[in-house]
Amino acid sequence: MAAPPSHRDSTARTAADTPAVDASQGLDQIPVTGLKRVGPKLAERLRKLGIQTVAALLFHLPARYQDRSRLRALTELRDGDEALVEGVVADAQIAHGRRRSLKVWLRDDAGGGLMLRFFHFSRAQMEGMGIGKRLRCFGEVRQGPQALEMVHPEVQYRVDDAPGAVGNGAAVDAPLTPIYPSTEGMQQITWRGLTDQALALLAAHPQALADLVPAAIAEPLGLPALHQAIQTVHRPPADAPVQALVERSHPACLRLAFDEMLAHQLALRRLRAERRHLAAAALPGDGDLRRRLLETLPFALTDAQRRVVDEIQRDLAGTQPMMRLLQGDVGSGKTVVAALAAVQVVECGRQVALMAPTELLAEQHRKSLSGWLEPLGLTVAWLSGRHKGAERAAVLAGIAAGESRVIVGTHALFQQDVAFAALGLVIIDEQHRFGVHQRMALREKGSDDGRLPHQLIMTATPIPRSLAMAVYADLDLSVIDALPPGRTPVTTVAVPDSRRDEVIARVQRACAAGRQAYWVCTLVEESEALQAQAAEDAAADLRERLQGLRIGLVHGRVKAGEREPVMAAFAAGELDLLVATTVIEVGVDVPNASLMIIENPERLGLAQLHQLRGRVGRGEVASFCLLLYHAPLTAAARERLDILRRETSGFAIADADLRMRGAGEVLGTRQAGTAAFRLADPLRDKDLVRAAQQGADRLLADDAPGGGERVTALIHRWLGHREDYGHV
DSSP states (O other): OOOOSSSSOTTOOOGGGSOSOOGGGOGGGSBGGGSTTOOHHHHHHHHHTTOOBHHHHHTSOOSEEEEOSEEOOGGGOOTTOEEEEEEEEEEEEEEESSSEEEEEEEEOTTSOEEEEEESSOOHHHHHHTOTTOEEEEEEEEEEOSSSEEEESOEEEEOSSOOOOOOSTTEEOOOOEEEEOOOOTTOOHHHHHHHHHHHHHHHHHOGGGSOOOSOHHHHGGGTOOOHHHHHHHHHSOOTTSOHHHHHTTOSHHHHHHHHHHHHHHHHHHHHHHHHHTTOBOOOOOOOSHHHHHHHHHOSSOOOHHHHHHHHHHHHHHTSSSOOEEEEEEOTTSOHHHHHHHHHHHHHHTTOEEEEEOSSHHHHHHHHHHHHHHHGGGTOOEEEEOTTOOHHHHHHHHHHHHHTOOOEEEESGGGGSTTOOOSSEEEEEEESGGGSOHHHHHHHHHHTOBTTBOOEEEEEESSOOOHHHHHHHSTTSEEEEEOSOOTTOOOEEEEEEEGGGHHHHHHHHHHHHHTTOEEEEEOSBSSOOSSOOOOBHHHHHHHHHHHOTTSOEEEEOTTSOHHHHHHHHHHHHTTSOSEEEEOGGGSSSOOOTTEEEEEEESGGGSOHHHHHHHHTTSOOSSSOEEEEEEEOSSOOHHHHHHHHHHHHOOOHHHHHHHHHHHHOHHHHHOTTOTTOOOOSSOOTTTTHHHHHHHHHHHHHHHHHSOTTOOHHHHHHHHHHHGGGGGGGGO
8 A cells, every 4th residue: 555645646747856967877787776766675675576777677667457447436447357446545445354454435526435454554654534524435345245345455545635526527637557576575566666767767868778679670670769768668658558558559568568579589599509519418218118118007007198208319319318298188198208208217227307396296197107107116205305314315315326217306415415427318387387596496306417307398288389388498398188098077066155155065075975076266365466366265165064074175375284194184085175376277187176166266377277178087087177267358258258168179279368468468477487478479470570580590699609798688688597497
């Protein structure tokens, strides 16, 4: 909750906004600590986002915009609206419930009312919202227990008490307001204050921000200069076309998107060049263990699995390190493909390490691999954070001596005291959940006389092939695009939450029949801006209404050491119903679970909904996914739920998700180790991709051997340390 000293528009810049720093050295040399009101705490928060200079701050671009140019009457508000409102405080009091909160009742001149709710507040903020005070607020409207509410809106304290013209879309004469990707403790008004200062420096010294794209490459595109594009994207003028900015088709957006794609193409070309000089041990194997494994499997491989196995076998037999991304939908059989790769490496006397992001998923891999490999005389070793003392020492000794040929574990595998005798293959499951440096640390453990281990990276998050080829062009891509026979399709039904009692009764019947169920909530507790049923409240309610059932609860704020036993109990059949947040999205394999309820599915993306749905339908019994939505749905939310009901293929859903959200969001724009985009969309901006590819070739040909300072600076500007994602 912010309290500007006046109702002056917070996006307006004056001479007072310009910091007293020397910009002649270039904005990439001025630390953010040179800006006003940036102390050690704020500087540290910015550093965690990779922002240490004024230039880096300018390239921290808005994720979207809010239109705050019109005041809305409180009587006009509807659930789900984002609105700017103004009114007088009619009442303010502290409520003591499950969570202490400040409730402020706002009334406007049109006779409407709105509740403002704050869970975090100070005495000064309470006093600023006393009875009779006039406030201007912006936030998302939601239906509260008693009335429409805004939870933690942005607040301006009106010092002149002069009412604004309210209702009928009265103009406030404010431009589009940028909304920045943020982190805990960073309010949007802080971002706008910081970028105000950075933009003031840029306006005063446009030459201080180096345009790293040569004019011969940029000018034929007919796009604005870099400093003009930065200015427009951060602070769109009042007459800017809103739709073009939202869709990222405005020339300013396209200029920055081109620079970003050019940096991306340069990074990929550097990685390919570097890999040509890397070496690995050739591991063709004699085929004996693979033959025996295939003979003992209780099922036959699908054509898609056999094709992928052949691709991996050829890579392992080569003398350059394999870097293969294996995509497969939920339940497509990636683990058995990994097992065949593992035994090929063991045939050559080398070790294999399989790393998973959670103990539960790692344990499931160990169980599957042990069932297949122990009949061949291979013991699967297991290493996690739970191993302590003598037990851990024994596991580490077996790995160091080479006695353990196949090792499964969590992040514990790359800790300093883990030494491999002859690591030939690293298999990383759900690779996007690990940081870049974690994966690099595991790779370096297998370095042997300059030779690196092969790597197989697996993911159940489908990425359309066209996008994967643009984004992971430096990796070899394998796709298991068919499910094994016998997998039961999940029937998906959308149900309004007004029928919650019927859904609970269905859970009762399913569990009474000996089946298990999931109840997924999208948030742990009440959020500042979202309406979603809290997992904790849901668990309490369900325990009261389903007293005969054994109910467990897991969510992201429960420590892993406490969460894993609950999930393991559910997997063992010791719980009937698991209430959870999206922490169960990956790595829970319970064939007896045949029913999933997802509350507020309209809050989630298609890919995440599909991953959650994949937790059921893993056995032979008919399975169901109920999407318990809160009406009314937006058009986009309705389309997402309709697609999920119609489609069962993860790749078809990924294509639809890409069309609706764009490449950056599908990949996860802030995920560690991913080549995500901030503005660019490789599919939407195909012409820019081609221009970026040609520009990268030209820039590298004109530059110093191996890439010069300009190339390095451009890559660092847009990717920062994320260029290391290719070094996994």
